[in-house]
Amino acid sequence: MTQSHPTSGATPDPNCPVSLDLLGEVYRADEYDLPEILARIPPLTRAKLAAYLYGKSHMHQLGLTVARACERDDLVRAAGEIGAVIHGQAHLKPARPAPSEPSARPGAAKPGAPRKISLGGSSAKGRSFDD
16 A cells, blocks of 8 residues: 655745745856856845855855855845855955975975975976076
């Protein structure tokens, strides 16, 4: 005996500022199509969408991406002070990894020692092009 379950579409979140179809379109868009999709969304609604996505742990990065397409004032209007935080985080440059200590790497030059320049490649290993 098989049981049948009623099927229904996804229930929209009442806090989401856009339709479920548009949310899906934003979620599935690649980096080339997303700017065009976001440009069709009114600025304040786009800012509300950025704040909505930012608040969802699994869509946090997408929220920051949407926020990059928003003006700071719109984000503040849409989400208050957290809008300013979202704007700031969306426009941070990626952190560069901290340089490791030269002595911590095997074969690294000692501080103050002249640096050897290599053109790379397997045949260049061990060859230096100093002076």
